[in-house]
Amino acid sequence: MAPAPKSVAVVGAGPAGLATAKYLLAAGLRPVVFEPKSHVGGLWAPPSASDAIDTIQLDPRMTVNTSKYTSFFSDYFPESVAALPDRPVAREMGEYLKGYAATFIPPELLRLETLVTGVEKRVEGGWKVRFKGIASNKMENEEDFEFLVLATGVFSHTYTPKIAAADSFEGKMLHVSDYDGEKLFSGKKKPRKVVVVGGELSGSEAAADVALRVSSLPEEEREKIEVIQVFPRPPWVLPKLGAIPDPQVQGAPKLLAIDQGFYDTPSIVNSPPAKDPKEKYRRLHKTLIGIKGGDQSDISPALGVSPEWRDKPLSLGLSDSYIGFAKSGAIKTILGRVVGVKGQRGLEIVTVKEGEESRALEDVDLVIWATGYTPLRTLSRILSPGLKTAFGADENSCPAVLTRALYKQTLHPALGPTGAFVGIQRRPYFAMFELQARWIAGLFTGKIIFPSLNDFEDVAKGEAHLLAIGKIDEVMIHAGGGGDYIEFLRQIGKIIGIDDVFKYGLEMNCRPRPWIPAHLPPFPDAGSPRSQHSLAAQSALENQINSESTSPSLISRHIFAQLHGHWTINRHIVSRLPGFPSGIFTGTAIFQPRLSTFSSPLLAGQSCTTGHTVLPPDTNRYTMGNEITEYLYSETGTLTTETGFSFQGSRKYIYTLDPDKGIMSTWFVKPADGVSVDYFFHRIEIGRKPEKLENEWGCRWGVEKEGGVKAASEHLCERDWYWPGYRFEYEGPRLKRFWIRYRVQGPQKEYVTEAEYTRG
Secondary structure (H helix, E strand, O other), X not given: OXXXXXXXXXXXXXXXXXXXHHHHHHOOOEEEEEEOOOOOOHHHOOOOOOOOOOOOOOOOOOEOOOOOXXXXXXXXXXXXXXXXXXXXXXXXXXXXXXXXXXXXXOHHHEXXXXXXXXXXXXXXXXXXXXXXXXXXXXXXXXXXXXXXXXXXXXXXXXXXXXXXXXXXXXXXXXXXXXXXXXXXXXXXXXXOEEEEEOOOHHHHHHHHHHHHHHHOOOHHHHOOOEEEEEEOOOOEEEOOXXXXXXXXXXXXXXXXXXXXXXXXXXXXXXXXXXXXXXXXXXXXXXXHHHHHOOXXXXXXXXXXXXXXXXXXXOOEEEOOOHHHHHXXXXXXXXXXXXXXEEOOOEEEEEEOOOOOOEEEEOOOOEEEEOOOEEOHHHHHHHEOHHHHHHHOOOOOOOOHHHHHHOEOOOEOOOOHHHEEEOOOOOOOOHXXXXXXXXHHHHHHOOOOOOOOHHHHHHHHHOHHHHHHOOOHHHHHOOOOOOOHHHHHHHHHHHHOOOOOOOHHHHHOOOOOOEOOHHHOOOOOOOOXXXXXXXXXXXXXXHHHHHOHHHOHHHHHHHHHHHOOEEEEEEEEEEEOOOOOOOEEEEEEEEEEEOOOXXXXXXXXXXXXXXXXXXXXXXXXXXXXXXXXXXXXXXXXEEEEEOOOOEEEEEEEEEEEEEOOOOEEEEEEEOOOOOOOEEEEEEEXXXXXXXXXXXXXXXXOOHHHOOOOEEEEOOXXXXXXXXXXXXXXXXXXXXXXXXXXXXXXXXXXXXXXXXXXXXXX
């Protein structure tokens, strides 16, 4: 009779725990997965009334920060996944993880609604795990296991740094996970001064969300509210869609999810190893300067990643609207650290660039801590006192204390050869979880040698010691700013016998060639043929890059985001009727973002001459981090006629985006209030070429020049026909300028007007 498989307790059924269980099973072990929630999926699990456990839960509508190709596993890409948008929402991620568990993990090995209350090493070897059922409030039980994997995740609880006199603050302080912008800004009493602390992902999203809600208020209320963001180092705030030049059309973009452009396989493979972290950081900063088209100093001084920051770890934010708000001053930025409370509503800040000087922010109503998450509260609850002492961290410690103490972010001498961490990294990249799980499977089955005591002691002595003795790899795998992802893949791949973890990325039939988890070699035999799921994911991404990256829908979304802010206008008017003068209009235009004020069944393919019903907005659609879908457009300036007369003029429109269909449209504003929608004007049909007018009207129209992205439409407005034409011209990743032309024909009108917009 064959011996029973060795048992492994896996704590946590998020993506890290599920991947671990899958690979342990494939290695011949018997994992038992403990999860206090009623569903698998961790952060992405659907909320349930029986989830009586204090951990973070995502809004089911919230979009994932990385594309689906980075956020899915190497060998699970069913047809239902291929049909999802490039950035799924949390609900869709939860369904994906549910399907992954059903495919690879027998249900009897999943102990849902079971809270682990303690783990400790047994004298005779292995682990004792204590647990209790949540739904039935059962008494605590215990069970012995030969191995233990802690996959509790890094996002299980909020982290807020301790500051002096925090209890004396009479305003409101909350973590970004508790932020409800709708509730805060819909009542009569709104916060007048809001301070967002933190500059990375949730910091940029929270600051942008507050700014959008303020921008949506009436002008008299808007002017009374101040939004301030404080961060200790300038964050690179990246758009969710990255633009690279389209090789087929000058001045037009090719669009990719930002993570796809960042992990181009040839760039990874052809880059020589950095000699130390500082060189690595300089390379990463250089890459980001190329992606952003500059160092952000033109946005605000605090956001400028000047040379003195470029040998330090990166700070990364992600938002399509943040840069526009920061550039306009709607978000005021301060490079510094919040160190304490002063008085009843003041914050003491130590500035970073001004010689560590102290300054105060007075009359603060709301502080939003966007300072991240920590696994330490969960671990402090379940680890024995001896283990907690060995890790040198308690639940109030900075989360980085734990990851710096681990060998290759996975192992610790206090756990010994029978215990490990999976998924303790700050970035939820699924490929990291898979490689950790494969490594652990090899360790627990004795196929891979456990690191030596000297290896652990060297890590404990810190970076300077590791550099002095030449252990560059161990330093690089802990290097911050997200650059550790590639180093982690390379190093763990070699440990588990994959000499070139990036080779399948080079087989991509597209440009660029992003490395994704589907490029991981098969397990346990890395030389066996790749699975159909792996090949399907690669094929879908190739198609997206080759065909969909220049699709009208994607281009519309990117152009719409780029419109945000101030533009300078130079408009030429050529009229054939004496009652409508020809001339030149010069002035400024503002695309002011706001929450959607209405909706309309504007369908692709619907005639622009068809009436469009105006409906109330879909208030359930918007969540923090989503795209802006509406602008109030305002322009003011001077019209100088051919006869020398000058007139002051202004006009307003509403621009909207349907993000699902990628359709932009323009609407008239009610003259009575100057802000509400009146009726439909026209749709902006990307890819439709404007009509040729040069010979007929004798002008050199900017819309008709070669290059850029072109659009056109037509619309019968009461008795007048309008034929709009557009051309959008990119320079690198940014929309540099654009032209809007209208040919108008009616009983009292016959003219052409074309405006050139350049950044003001």
